[in-house]
Amino acid sequence: MTRRQRTLMDRAYQEIRQRYMTLQLRPGDWIDDLKISEEMQLSRTPVREALFLLASEGLVLVRPGGGFLVRPLDLIDTSNLFEAHVVVAKAVARLAALRATPEDLKELRAADAAVQQAILRRDPAGIAADNSCLHRLEATAAHNEYFMRLACQIHDQEQRLGYLAFGGTDDWDQIHDHFVLVQKDHSELIQAYEDRDPDTAEAIATRHVQLFRKRIMEFFARSDTDTVDLSGDVLTFGS
Known part of the structure; x- marks a missing residue:
């Protein structure tokens, strides 16, 4: 070529x-x-x-x-996606807490700031894209090529879900509390990496996946069925 x-x-x-x-x-x-x-x-x-x-x-x-x-979007596929995400997120968080370099941490801080600015702009596409970028950098900070590839595949799918959930609300105030928790998780997770604390990092990463899953379930529950295929079983991802 x-x-x-x-x-x-x-x-x-x-x-x-x-x-x-x-x-x-x-x-x-x-x-x-x-x-x-x-x-x-x-x-x-x-x-x-x-x-x-x-x-x-x-x-x-x-x-x-x-x-x-x-690629279709339904509840069975989304359930499988979150099932994979929580497993990968735990592993990435532990490795990043042990392996993240000062440069990795600097990039994560900058990416977190970008997410915060997108939230302030009330920009659904920007939030979804910048959040995905942050978590790809997080996977890079784990310094494991296989986990990085898996994490990138997962965040590619979840970027679309994020735009759907953040852009699909008529009332921005409905998701204000969600974004407060998102920013808290990001800040505390990066701090756990700086503190070299894999146990805390894993716990926050798990909580963060569950937070996003909750938002997606709330959106699916409120959305019109002509905007997304809701065929299949309900989400079964456990706590």
Whole structure:
């Protein structure tokens, strides 16, 4: 692939990924790669290459016989996601508490500040993106490539969930208390890393996953069924 081809594919990738995260591409919908290529004034080749890359990341699905689907969003899949998240979050927190470097901690503090600013702006897309960035940096601070890959896959899916839950409320005051707790968790978790305290870090990380799960369940309970597929069982993730 030439540099120009790579640049065009990267452009298509970033645009489609943004549409995915902000639900401009609705869960379960067929992706019209021809329409996207026309909107972006690109040929179909870089768009399809971008879609195959997104498929490798689990964000879109390749349809039998050709074509692409936006990854569906339902309660069974979300339950499995949180089940995986709590296991990975515990491991990442313990390792980060033992291995985070001063530079890692500096980056985490900066990422936490970005989340706080997005909350002050009442920017759902910004909150979801900056929060995902913070937790990817957290996984990086664990200095384990396998956990980092797992954590990035989980936070890719949860960024979309976050935008759905934070952008789907008509009354921002409804989630004010949630964000107060989010900021508390982030601050205390980073402090546990600085203190080299893996037990406290693991406990806060678990609490933080449960907090996000609670927000998602509340959103699902209040949302219209035509905005998200609520088929399947209720969330069964335990405490």
